[in-house]
Amino acid sequence: MTWFRTWDRAGVMNVADNDLLVLITLAASIMVFTALVGTSGVPVNSRPILAIYAVLLWPSLVSLLSVGYVSYKRATFSPDHKPNLSWSQYYTPLGRLMIQDSLRCSGGFYDAFHEGTPSKSCYPRTSLPGCKGLLCWFEQENLFMIWSAAFAFVLSHLINILISLLCANHLTKTFGNGITPQQCRLTSADVRVDADKIVGGLDYVETGPKTAWRPSSNGWFEEERWREVKSRLLGGCGSR
Structure with a gap:
């Protein structure tokens, strides 16, 4: 916004x-590039990319401190003599x-006669004050x-460096994988319980004489067909 003069000052x-x-x-360009490197390394779980990101955070910190130091020094030590x-x-x-x-002043430092640039608002008898x-x-x-904004970001940047070092050091091939809790994982016992429930439902349907025909979604099957389905289900669970 400042380079393209999109605000009045x-x-x-x-x-x-x-x-x-x-x-x-x-400094902003370095930090944006560092952020792009970090965001590209996180989705792919790449340890080399995250290591590069951790290294790039240090030049970003130096550039951030440079901005804060230069602006603080200029604002603190003899601020009125430097513009003069x-x-x-x-x-x-x-x-x-x-x-x-931009400041709507006469153009001269003290008045219109002190090294001012003539313009529509800057002339010898102007009523505007000096700049x-x-x-x-x-x-x-x-x-x-x-400088206050630059120094305010230093603490969060140091925390980011610490987190990046920990992540890059502990990243392995299984990083981010296999994080399902043990009690929530599917086991062979769970498969057998589910098969027993299915067989129980089949037994509930199998009522009446042995030679009776039973309806299903695919048509009419005899009792031997149901037994064949049961044996296949139990056989599959047993093999697991």
Whole structure:
């Protein structure tokens, strides 16, 4: 959003904190790539991929700490002198124009006469204030948000590193398989009990004389047919 200037103060960050913006983009790219490696290794239970993911988490941590350190240092030590020096020596006329349009100030640092870029809103008799106050306020708010968010993710990232090391170290060929509890697994005794229930149902149907015909879903069968079915069922359970 900041690179493409989709919010109103994106131009200020593009000019005043361009190096920090590049560092944030680099850190985010490393973390996204690391996440893709991890999510591809989990479904296939691949120990090498998860090991690579565990290794990539360390550069991600370093990049995250770099973003937090740079933004914290810039926001804490002499925050008012750095914009003054940058305005005079590092910002281009186009950069000053972007700042004055985003912050709606006169374009000069102290007033319109102090190295301002002329525009529709920046001219000698303009009533707009200089950009110093608004720029310092934006830098304080923006840098505080960046370093606090970066340091807030460090703890969760360390927990993620620990979990990844444990998973990569204990992953085997049977990882994620055979996790059904013992009491819930099907045994030969369960198959025999189910067969006895089926035979009991057949015995219930077999009422009346031996030569009687019995209805079924497939037509009419004699009693010998039922006995043959019983023997097959019992024989199959016995072989199991």
